[in-house]
Amino acid sequence: MNNPNLEKELYQELEAIKDNPKEIEERFYKDLEFGTGGLRGIIGAGTNRMNVYTVRKATMGLANYILKHGNEAMQKGVAIAFDSRKFSQNFAKEAARVLASNKIKVYLFKELQPTPLLSFAVRYLQAFAGIVITASHNPPEYNGYKVYNQDGNQITEEMAKEIYQEIQMIEKPLDVQLENFQSLLTEKWITYISEEVEQAYDRMVRSLLLNSDLIQRKGNDITIVYTPLHGTGNKPVRRILANVGFKNVFVVPEQEFPDPQFSTVKAPNPEEREVFTLAIQFAKEKNADIIMATDPDADRLGVLVRVGDEYQALNGNQLGALILYYLLQQKSQQGILPKNAAMVKTIVTSDLGEAIASKFSVVTENTLTGFKYIGEKIKEYQESGSHTFIFGYEESYGYLAGDFVRDKDAVQITVIVAEMALYYKQQGKSLFDVLEEIYQEFGYYMEDLVSITLKGIEGNQKIQKIVASFRDNPPKEIQGIRIKYIEDYKVGLKQDQITGETTKLTLPSSNVIKMVMEDQSWFTVRPSGTEPKIKLYFSVVTLTKEESQSKLKQLKATILEMANLK
Known part of the structure; x- marks a missing residue:
């Protein structure tokens, strides 16, 4: 508070809490953690908060990392984007100032x-790195800062560690002169990114279509309701x-x-049914076939499908299986499925995808949770x-x-889902009809996720305790079925x-435990990397819908009781 450079708004915030030791501890007991997901936290004053100084400090660390890579890295520069959250544009400009003040070229979206x-822009512009100011689908009080490498991939452990070491060496972020x-x-150290990048991206999205002639002829046969949930998807999704x-x-x-403020929803997360309330009312007026929603930074997509007079949600595993099945079936029929094709999913994603891939002789690879690992596989x-x-x-x-x-890219996937829904509509089928056919062929794979928020110091301790209990005292069996x-x-x-x-696992070290049972059921326990949450994933497969539903319910109840989370 004594620093003359402290912004007025942040000073006033600290003034209001100066007699509240618990609040001071929450804000200052640690620095906002920087990792593969960058930074993410509640907006406000404090070292454990997202503000102009934590953004500058992180960017100083990145700048010093780039400076160590020499003149070529500085010339290639950094591309920067931002979403619709509070202070996002301001944080993006501050990050640009830090880099450009260090003679590192900056490409900034206007x-x-x-x-x-x-x-895409990092790859297209051949930049050395990228930054996005976003907190994805978190509630409105959050913002975040993600760093990308020159492949356009979110940074993984090694690069994150090197940048973090540089960040640690910055002692006085309030005194950084810019x-x-x-x-x-x-002076052209900062330049705005031209529309050429968007146009090139649009062309690439268009190249993914497998039945573009069908869309030209029958595109009017399908009615789509779309919501960007107050975020960045509005223009690009509609345009494409x-x-x-x-x-x-x-x-x-x-x-x-x-x-x-994301004022029409509690949190702008397309995984939650509540965010679709307005969209469902609107879809009924328009008699829409499907509803699509992207989260604020448009990397996640939620889809609802009309079934009779109502709209049912496809979860992430179901939509993923449908898209995979559609892509492989169409490419196979058209003779364009590569002989060495591979599908990549995470270890907590349904095994249904692997069953589908096997039918088409496509290899499946599993990665740790986080799309950065899928991006790494593509490069490999x-x-x-x-x-x-x-x-x-x-x-x-x-x-x-x-x-x-x-x-992950919700913008390109909205187009594929629209094409897929149109293709099956021509056959008199909804996406749920196709999903039922997939279940009948491969088995009724059913999954669920329980995500529990445990905030603050005490919450973090409880999360660690739960994970440790499964690691140190794993169950031998669940409801009479042995853990394999x-x-x-x-x-x-x-x-x-x-x-x-x-046997040794080949994936990087991560605080995750997965237990697989003799009947192919499994559950996984992991702390979230970006939020104060513990996540428990469950999966079962049987030959009937009813049996899978019953089995999943029992598995969930048993594990939550073991974790003292009922």
Whole structure:
């Protein structure tokens, strides 16, 4: 508070809490953690908050990392995008100032843009790195800061560690001296990204379509309601859907424009049914076939389908399976499915995708949770020539079909889902009809996720305790069915509980435990990397819908009781 450089608004915030030791501790007991997900936290004053100083400090760390890579890295520069959240544009400009003041070239989007477009821009502009100011689908009081490498991929452990070491060395973020934004713009250290990047991205999205002639002929046969949930998807999603030939696209008026308060929803997360309340009312008026919603930075997509007079949600596993099935079936029929095709999913995503891929002789690879690992696989395939990436997805509503982006991309997927829905509508089927056919062929795979928020110091301690209890005292069986093996990604070992045999896991170390039972059911426990949450994932498969539903309910109840979370 004694620092003369402290911004007035932040000073007033600290003034208001100066006699509240608990609040001071929450805000200052640690620095906001920087990792592979960058920074994410509540907006406000304090070292454990998102504010102009924590953004500057992180960017100083990144700047010093780039400076160590020499002149070429500085010339290649950094692309920066931001979403519709409070202070996002301001934080983006401050990050640009820090870099440009250090003679590092900056490419800045002039208006809010989706995260996948930043990933594309890094690759298109051949930048050395990228930054997105976003907190994805978090509640409105949050903002965040994500860093991308020169592949357009979110940074992974090694790069995050090196940047973090640089951040740690910055002792006085309040005293960082920066040049004026306007003068850096005039001197061309900062340049605005032109529309050429958007146009190139649109062309690449269009190239993903497998039945574009059908859209040209029958695009008017399908009615789509879309909501950007007050975020960045509004312009690009509408633009691309219209350009490829979908004319009956209606946007939920109350959620069309950017709003940092996300005032029509509790949290702008398309995984939650509540965010669709207005969209469902609107869809009934328009007699829409499908409803699509993107989160604020447009990297996640939620889809609802008309079933009779109502709208039913497809979860992330279901939509992923439908898209995969559609892509593989169409490419196979058209003779364009590569012989060395590979599909990539995360270890907590349904095994249904693997069953579908096997039918088409497509390899499945599993990665840790987080799309950055899927992006890494794409790079690995391209460099080695071992496989051709065909599709990547995770249960948390993230999907990617075109490798010109290296992060989950809801914008490109809205177009694929629209085409897929139109294709099946011509056969008199809804997406749920097709999903039922898939279940009948491969088995009724059913999954669920329980995500519990435990905030603050005490919450974090409880999360660690729950994970440790499963690691140190794993169950031998669940409801009479033996645990077959345990995968502990922290120690990197897979242990067969029946034979006692131990094998090494090839994935990076992560605080995740997965237990697989003899009947193919499994559950996974992990703390969230970006939010104060513990996440428990459950999966079962049987030959009937009713049996799978019953089994899933029992598995969930048993594990939650074990974790003292009932």
